[in-house]
Amino acid sequence: MELLSFSDFVKQARTAQKISSRDLSTKLGKAITYISQIEKGKIKTFDYATCYKILEFLNYDLNKIDSILAEFRIIAPLKDMPYVQFNFVSPSMKVEDASTEAVKNLQWLVYGELMEIKSKNATLHETFNILIERDVTRANTILTNLVALTKDKDNFSFFCKLFLTNLSTLDKESKNQIINLISQLKGEN
Incomplete structure (x- = not known):
């Protein structure tokens, strides 16, 4: 069984909520055929901000949208990302003691690493989805054991x-x- 594409995902979510493609396109401020073009696979490269708005208009939990998009390898560009809070400076040094520029640079570095980790997580998630589709018995055993190891x-x-x-x-x-x-x-x- 083939994995769901972002185009199919949008169509299923939109039709489940009985929202027309025209209405969703209008809410996005796009041409009235925009969502239809996405769903038909005519748009191959997805803009993160637009995809985020699509899921927001489809009433997805704002805290889960990034994770959902990551499953489709749609990742926020660094310039759109908020700073990451972190607590790994030396115990004797307070963040407010460091220069603002140095802290800012470190936060971008950490966020870049975070996005790399999210991409790896999406790959692992995709791998397990394929395993589930192809060998449900083995997938169940592996996932049961992984869950037990994290309890x-x-x-x-x-x-x-x-x-x-x-x-x-x-x-x-x-x-x-x-x-x-x-x-x-x-x-x-």
Whole structure:
């Protein structure tokens, strides 16, 4: 089964709310055929601000719009992003003690990293959606185990420590040894 495109997503959301494409185009201040062109796939590159407004007019939770758009790889450009609040300066230094320009530069850096992380999250989400579509049994087992590893502090700490190492760099034999060790620790054959 093919994954939903942004064009299909907009059409489903709009028709579910019984809003005409013409009305939505007008609310956006666009040509009356704009939404129809998006839904028919005639517009291939999506402007973040416009997409955000589309979801806003379709009554999506403002706190979730960025995440929804990220699933379609529609990410806010850095110039449109608010500053990120952070608490990782040295304990002896207060943010207000640093020069305004230095703090501003650091915030942009952090936000750039945040957007890279959001993009990786969207890729992972897309990968799991494909797994769910193609192998629901295996997907269910994997997702159940991931959820269990994030339910309490000890399991979450283990989960984080496990993935602080890039396991993809291990050779096939090392990966098999890890799987065998886990099986032995669980008492499986």
